[in-house]
Amino acid sequence: MADEAPPRIVTVTEGEFAGWRYFDTHETFDSLIGPFFFRKDEDGKARCAFRAEQKHMNSGHRMHGGCLMTFADIALFMLAYEQMEGQRGVTVQLDSTFLDAAYVGDLIEATGEVTRAGRSLIFVRGQITTGERLLFTFSGVIRKFRPKD
Template sequence: MSTSVVADGEFAGWTTWAEEPFEHETAGPFYFRVDENGPVAAFRVARKHMNAGGVVHGGCLMTFADFALFAIGHEAMEGGYGVTVAFTAEFIDGALEGERLEARGETLRKGGSLSFVRGLVTGQDGRPVLNFSGTIKKRRKQA
C-alpha cells in the first residue's frame, strides 16, 4: 500500500495512508513514522473525536488503534495490503481534546499470511489510554 509523507504542520515528515478515506479524512487524520524506538503512530485530538462525556470516543480510540496495528506491523506486511481479522482492546483512561496520542507496540509473530501485533496508546504525559492487540491478514488489493 502506498504512503505519503506530510509536508508541513505538526506532523511534517510523518507518513500517512492518504488513500484511506475513513482513517485519513473522517476519523483522523492519523500519522506514523519509525524513530529510534521503533514504529509509532500519532494524532492530535480534535473536537470531532470527543464524546458527550468530554473524553475521546471509544470508537475513535479503536479506529486509531486499528490504524496503529498497520503502522506497527507495516514492515511485516512487506508493502502489501492487509485487513484486520481480529482485534481486542481494553480502555484504561480517557483522553482530552487537544491532547496528542501515540501508539507503540510490536509485531509478535509474522507468518506467511498472518501477522500478530500488540500495542499501547498513551497520552502526551505517557499515561496508558488503551491497550490493544490484533491480527492482520495479507491480501491482494481488490481492483
C-alpha cells in the same frame, strides 16, 4: 471489482507533524477521523500519532471509544508495515482494554510490536498513550491477502 492500488504515502512538510508520514485515504472512513501519522523513532520502532480534536470526542467531552479502537486498528497496520511486504490486509481480530480518558488537545500516540509474522497472519500488540498516561492497550491479528486477478 478489481482491487485498487494501496493508498499513497504522504510526508508532512510543515507544522506539528513535519517529518511524519500518513496514508492518503481520500474519501474513506479513515479520512473522516484522521489523518493518523506514523514514523520510525531513533531506535527504529514505529510510532503513530494524532492530535485530539472535538470531532474525536463523545457527548461527555472525552475521546470516543470508537475513535481509540479505530486508531488501534490503523496502528496495527502501521506497526506491521514492513511485515506486510507491500500486500493489503484485513483485521481478523482486535482485542482492547480501555484504561483512561483523552481530551481535546491531547497528543495521542500508539506504539507496539509485531509478536509473530507468518506467511498470511501477523500478530501485533500495542498501547495508546497521551504523555505519561496509558489510555488503551490492544492486540490484533492481520490477515494478508493478494489483490484479485
